[in-house]
Every structure is written in structure tokens, then in C-alpha cells.
Amino acid sequence: MKIAIAQLNPTIGDLAGNAQKILAAAQQAADQGARLLLTPELSLCGYPPRDLLMHPGFVASMAKTLEQLAHDLPRSLIALVGTVELNPNSLLHGGKPLFNSMALLEDGKIRHVFHKRLLPTYDVFDEDRYFEPGQQANHFVLALQKAEVTQTAFPPSPSPLSPPPFLHIGVTICEDLWNDEEFWGKRSYTVNPIADLAQQGVDLTINLSASPYTVGKQRLREAMLKHSATRFAQPVIYANQVGGNDDLIFDGCSVAFNRQGDLVCRARAFETDLVLLEFRDGDLQPSVVNAVPDSDDAEIWAALVLGVRDYAQKCGFSQVVIGLSGGIDSALVAAIAVEALGRENVLGVLMPSTYSSDHSVKDALALAENLGMRTETLPIGNLMQSYDQTFIDLFAGTEFGLAEENIQSRIRGNLLMAISNKFGHLLLSTGNKSEMAVGYCTLYGDMNGGLAAIADVPKTRVYSLCRWLNSHQLSAISHQPSVLKTQNLKLKTELIPNNILTKPPSAELKPGQVDQDSLPDYDTLDAILSRLIHSHQTPDEIVAGGYDPQIVNMIVKLVTRAEFKRRQAPPGLKVTDRAFGTGWRMPIANRWLPSAASAMEKE
Numbered sequence: 001m002k003i004a005i006a007q008l009n010p011t012i013g014d015l016a017g018n019a020q021k022i023l024a025a026a027q028q029a030a031d032q033g034a035r036l037l038l039t040p041e042l043s044l045c046g047y048p049p050r051d052l053l054m055h056p057g058f059v060a061s062m063a064k065t066l067e068q069l070a071h072d073l074p075r076s077l078i079a080l081v082g083t084v085e086l087n088p089n090s091l092l093h094g095g096k097p098l099f100n101s102m103a104l105l106e107d108g109k110i111r112h113v114f115h116k117r118l119l120p121t122y123d124v125f126d127e128d129r130y131f132e133p134g135q136q137a138n139h140f141v142l143a144l145q146k147a148e149v150t151q152t153a154f155p156p157s158p159s160p161l162s163p164p165p166f167l168h169i170g171v172t173i174c175e176d177l178w179n180d181e182e183f184w185g186k187r188s189y190t191v192n193p194i195a196d197l198a199q200q201g202v203d204l205t206i207n208l209s210a211s212p213y214t215v216g217k218q219r220l221r222e223a224m225l226k227h228s229a230t231r232f233a234q235p236v237i238y239a240n241q242v243g244g245n246d247d248l249i250f251d252g253c254s255v256a257f258n259r260q261g262d263l264v265c266r267a268r269a270f271e272t273d274l275v276l277l278e279f280r281d282g283d284l285q286p287s288v289v290n291a292v293p294d295s296d297d298a299e300i301w302a303a304l305v306l307g308v309r310d311y312a313q314k315c316g317f318s319q320v321v322i323g324l325s326g327g328i329d330s331a332l333v334a335a336i337a338v339e340a341l342g343r344e345n346v347l348g349v350l351m352p353s354t355y356s357s358d359h360s361v362k363d364a365l366a367l368a369e370n371l372g373m374r375t376e377t378l379p380i381g382n383l384m385q386s387y388d389q390t391f392i393d394l395f396a397g398t399e400f401g402l403a404e405e406n407i408q409s410r411i412r413g414n415l416l417m418a419i420s421n422k423f424g425h426l427l428l429s430t431g432n433k434s435e436m437a438v439g440y441c442t443l444y445g446d447m448n449g450g451l452a453a454i455a456d457v458p459k460t461r462v463y464s465l466c467r468w469l470n471s472h473q474l475s476a477i478s479h480q481p482s483v484l485k486t487q488n489l490k491l492k493t494e495l496i497p498n499n500i501l502t503k504p505p506s507a508e509l510k511p512g513q514v515d516q517d518s519l520p521d522y523d524t525l526d527a528i529l530s531r532l533i534h535s536h537q538t539p540d541e542i543v544a545g546g547y548d549p550q551i552v553n554m555i556v557k558l559v560t561r562a563e564f565k566r567r568q569a570p571p572g573l574k575v576t577d578r579a580f581g582t583g584w585r586m587p588i589a590n591r592w593l594p595s596a597a598s599a600m601e602k603e
């Protein structure tokens with residue numbers, strides 16, 4: 001029996017468009033002889049739909065679209081579609097209004113609806129807000145020959161299951177597979193749905209998923225799924241969503257493991273895909289196994305390109321604008337944008353001031369030439385003078401300082417937004433995670449923008465991504481649907497000019513300024529930030545790792561104080577397991593400021 005995984009890229013809320021994508025995949029799968037089609041979790045509305053789920057009209061439209069989809073699907077296959085179902089008990093007996101569900105569509109009808117049992121409510125997930133957990137382990141029975149389908153779904157039964165030609169398929173939705181105490185060494189929930197299904201004696205477990213990308217997550221998923229398949233001697237098919245939805249990027253990489261825990265199928269990374277598997281002789285047979293990006297840099301690059309492309313397209317933008325300073329952050333964002341949207345759709349704006357070094361303009365132009373993108377130059381010296389003149393009386397007798405420095409940044413931010421307004425370009429802001437962490441950025445200045453493309457990329461990673469890009473030349477990205485490749489970009493020895501990689505980072509807001517006047521070197525800063533933000537270490541624990549207590553305390557203070565800036569920042573693409581964004585909920589007016597005791601002793 002052939003089973004197809006439709007690794008789809010839904011747009012949140014585009015019910016008709018998403019149904020169309022499911023239908024197209026089903027048609028293709030049916031043409032190839034598939035009997036069963038798997039789609040991702042909540043494939044009808046896209047994941048995560050967030051508070052759209054609170055609109056009864058939205059839920060009603062979804063139900064209608066699902067019915068129509070069931071009617072339109074090819075009759076030769078059964079489709080499993082991610083959707084929601086009303087909880088009939090919630091009004092009378094309390095509980096959440098909806099179930100996160102999987103509908104089994106067959107012969108023009110919605111035959112059965114299964115409910116997700118484990119509801120992730122941590123980091124970027126908030127499923128407890130909307131959903132009631134499903135109460136039972138579910139499987140359905142499928143005849144191996146279409147003609148013999150007599151019963152496709154029924155509630156679980158402990159009775160001995162009928163032998164082939166019937167296949168007993170256990171159903172799970174994403175988090176349902178993320179609670180194996182043997183794998184994690186602990187339980188996050190009381191039940192383990194796959195263990196329950198094993199008890200029911202299913203032949204195969206399927207999982208509809210919407211699992212967002214973070215660095216290295218595919219290794220974790222595969223280890224976890226392999227463990228489950230082996231532990232329960234149960235083949236597992238995992239169908240993931242792909243594409244960018246706001247800050248989240250879904251990498252696809254749907255997989256299947258056979259009864260022995262061998263990887264028998266892997267769909268493409270960061271692209272939509274349709275893969276077919278065969279269940280024969282009591283197990284899944286080997287199928288297509290796509291490669292995954294071969295390094296963290298390669299992965300992050302592909303994720304960011306997809307994130308920028310989908311954010312722009314799904315919000316209705318075809319073109320973007322970026323302030324090009326000749327620095328490394330804007331260089332990386334420009335390269336990502338060119339790859340994502342095509343060089344003709346990326347405008348770089350150079351805005352030199354009296355403090356800009358000659359090389360900053362030269363480097364920005366060299367980068368733009370390498371990328372083949374358009375540039376405009378708008379010098380801001382006159383505007384700065386106008387501001388100074390306007391403030392001459394009000395600021396008389398005060399020292400030149402941050403206020404004047406930041407005016408440059410705000411002039412640039414203003415000009416970029418004017419271009420965005422005039423030409424309908426999306427402004428990409430260029431702040432990296434290290435800057436966002438410590439507040440080394442200007443509100444309503446360089447923080448202006450609609451999307452913060454590298455806001456979850458620490459500065460040290462910005463460097464390694466640029467080096468990776470240069471060392472792999474364009475062949476590294478040529479396996480992607482590459483704009484750079486197809487546009488016959490001039491092959492240079494370096495895509496990101498070497499000078500951009502080697503000069504000391506500088507905001508160039510005052511003469512001779514470099515970042516390290518205000519911050520420790522980026523290796524130290526990023527190491528401390530990683531311990532603080534990702535590992536939740538206390539200042540004392542960080543100091544015990546070999547860091548200067550004064551510096552640790554300074555950084556903890558900067559991170560705490562900068563919350564007000566992050567709250568006003570554009571959404572940033574998430575690539576790490578702890579990003580500033582929907583999964584980061586810190587108070588702004590906050591007096592809890594931990595510090596390293598060793599530094600206090602010194603003072």
C-alpha cells in the first residue's frame with residue numbers, strides 16, 4: 001500500500017488556498033497510486049493560527065472548507081487533514097472550546113476526527129490557550145486493497161486486531177510523539193500516546209506535525225523518532241509543515257522510520273515536497289532519502305532565506321529595501337534578501353554622513369555589485385545639519401552625545417520608511433541577536449523595519465555565515481531554488497567583500513567609534529549571552545565558567561534593561577531554541593536584576 005506525505009507550505013488563514021494545496025497534492029499522490037495521504041498538523045488553516053481560533057466565524061469557515069475539500073478529493077485515496085473540531089462539552093462542562101484535530105476524509109465525507117492529546121504550552125507554543133486535550137489513543141483500520149475498505153475508523157479496542165489485509169494505523173499529532181520518558185529521561189505529560197498505540201497493537205504510527213526549525217533540531221527529531229520506532233517495534237511516518245509563518249520557519253524534512261528504526265524516507269529540507277512510501281510485508285520499504293544541509297551555517301542560511309521569502313510573499317511584498325552601511329550585518333541581510341527574492345527586488349540605500357568612513361561606501365558598493373542588486377545613495381549630512389540647527393537653542397550648553405548620534409540613525413530610519421511608503425518595499429532591519437540582547441541599537445532608527453531578518457543570529461554566527469557563504473561560493477546555495485544561481489551572478493572570489501569581514505564593527509555614529517568601545521569582544525559577549533539566554537545560567541554560574549564578574553554583571557544589566565527596545569522591535573526570524581519573540585515573555589518594568597556575588601565582593 002502506498003502512503004504519500006504532502007509536505008505543504010500553508011498560509012495562515014488562507015483556508016481556500018490551503019485546501020487547494022491539499023487537493024493538488026492529493027491529485028498528484030492519487031496519480032501515483034497512493035491510498036493514504038498525510039498532510040501537516042492544522043494543514044487547513046496553517047500553523048500556528050493563534051487567536052484566529054477565537055473567532056467563531058473562522059472556525060465555522062474551516063468546517064465548511066473541510067467539507068468541501070472532502071467532497072473534492074479524489075475518491076481513490078483517504079486523506080488525513082489537520083483541522084480543528086468544536087468541543088461540544090465546553091459550554092456545559094467547561095474546558096477549552098476546540099480540539100486540535102486530524103480529519104479522515106474518504107469517499108467525499110469526513111469519516112472521523114481524531115484529537116491531539118499532548119498540547120505544547122511552552123516557548124512559542126500556546127496550545128492550552130485554545131485546545132482541550134484528546135482523551136484516548138486512536139487508530140483506524142485500512143484495508144490493503146481499496147475494494148475491501150469496510151471500516152476506516154473506530155474507537156480503540158483492546159481486542160486482538162484483525163490480521164492483514166487490514167492495516168491498523170495509529171494516529172498522533174506533533175507533540176503526541178514528544179513525551180517518551182526513555183528518550184528524554186523524564187515525562188512532561190502523564191501519558192505517552194505512542195506507548196498506548198503499541199498496546200493496541202497497531203502496525204504503523206503516523207504523525208501530522210508542525211515543528212518549527214531551530215539549529216540542529218532535525219538531528220533531535222530523527223533520534224527521537226528512531227528511538228520510538230525501535231522501542232515499540234513500530235514504523236513511524238512523520239509529516240511536517242514547511243515554510244515561514246511570521247517569526248517561525250518550518251523546515252519540512254518529513255521522515256519515516258521502519259520497524260527496526262532505520263530511516264527509510266526523508267523529504268526535502270526547506271522546500272515543499274511530495275514523497276511516497278510503500279508499506280509491504282509488514283513494514284515500510286526504503287524510499288527517497290534527501291540530504292539535509294551539511295552544517296549549521298548551511299541550515300541557518302536556508303532557514304533565513306525561506307523565512308524572508310515567505311514573510312514577504314505572504315504579506316504581499318515583492319520588493320525589499322535595506323540600509324547598506326558597508327558593515328557585516330547589512331551585508332548578510334542583503335545576501336539573504338537577494339537569494340530569497342531575486343536581485344532585481346532588493347534595493348540597498350547608502351546614507352553616508354560626515355562620520356562615515358570612505359571604506360564604508362566603497363565596501364557597500366562592492367557588496368551590491370557582487371550581489372547584482374540596485375543601490376541608491378542619499379547623503380544625510382544636510383539633514384543632520386538641519387536637525388542640529390533646529391535644536392541649537394534647545395540644546396545650547398549641553399554636551400554632544402547620544403541624542404545627536406542617534407539622530408543620524410533616525411534620519412536613516414526615516415528615509416528608509418519613506419522609500420518603503422513610496423514604493424511599497426518591505427524594510428528589512430539588520431540588527432543581530434547580540435545587539436538586540438544588550439540594546440545596542442536605536443529605537444526608531446536602525447531598529448525601523450517590518451522584519452528583522454537576523455534578529456536571532458548572534459554576531460559571531462553572522463561572521464561564520466558570511467565566511468561560509470564566501471567559502472562555498474555559489475555552489476553551496478545552488479541546491480536551493482537559487483536566484484543567485486539562475487541569475488548568472490558574476491562569480492567573484494568573495495561574495496561578501498573581505499574588508500567587510502575583517503574591519504572592526506562600528507556603528508559610525510561618532511568619529512572613530514567601534515562596537516568594542518561599549519561592549520566586550522563578540523566572542524566573549526556571545527558566550528555569556530548564550531549561557532544567560534539559552535542555558536538560563538545565573539551570573540555566578542557564568543562567572544564560574546571563566547568570565548569576568550564585572551563584565552557578566554554589566555551584560556546581565558544591559559539585557560534586562562533592553563527589554564523595552566525588544567518589545568518595540570519588528571518580528572525576528574527564529575533560528576535558535578530561545579529567541580526574542582513570541583516565546584520570550586519578559587516584563588519591562590522589572591527590578592529583578594541578578595548579579596554575580598564575586599563582583600559585589602570586589603566592589
Ligand SMILES: Nc1ncnc2c1ncn2[C@@H]1O[C@H](COP(=O)(O)OP(=O)(O)OC[C@H]2O[C@@H]([n+]3cccc(C(=O)O)c3)[C@H](O)[C@@H]2O)[C@@H](O)[C@H]1O
Nearest residue numbers: 402406409439440441442443445446506507509518564588
Ligand atoms: N523602560 C523604558 N521604556 C520605554 N522607553 C525607555 C525605557 N528606558 C529608556 N527608554 C527610552 O529609550 C531611549 C534610549 O534608547 P535609544 O533612543 O534607542 O538610544 P540609546 O540606547 O541610548 O542609544 C543607542 C545605542 O545603540 C548603539 N548603536 C549600535 C549600533 C548601531 C546603531 C545605529 O543606530 O545604527 C546604534 C549606539 O551607539 C548607542 O549606544 C531613552 O531616551 C528613553 O526615551
Ligand SMILES: Nc1ncnc2c1ncn2[C@@H]1O[C@H](COP(=O)(O)OP(=O)(O)OP(=O)(O)O)[C@@H](O)[C@H]1O
Nearest residue numbers: 323324325327328329330350351430446505506507
Ligand atoms: N552609512 C549608512 N548607510 C546606510 N545605512 C546605514 C549606514 N549606517 C548604518 N546604516 C544602517 O544601520 C544599520 C546598523 O548599523 P550597524 O553599524 O549596527 O550595522 P552594520 O554596519 O551593518 O554592521 P557592523 O555592526 O558590523 O558595522 C546598518 O546595518 C544599516 O542598515
Ligand SMILES: NC(=O)CC[C@H](N)C(=O)O
Nearest residue numbers: 120174175178210211212
Ligand atoms: N506543533 C507541535 O506540537 C510542536 C511541538 C514539538 N515539540 C516541536 O517542537 O516540534
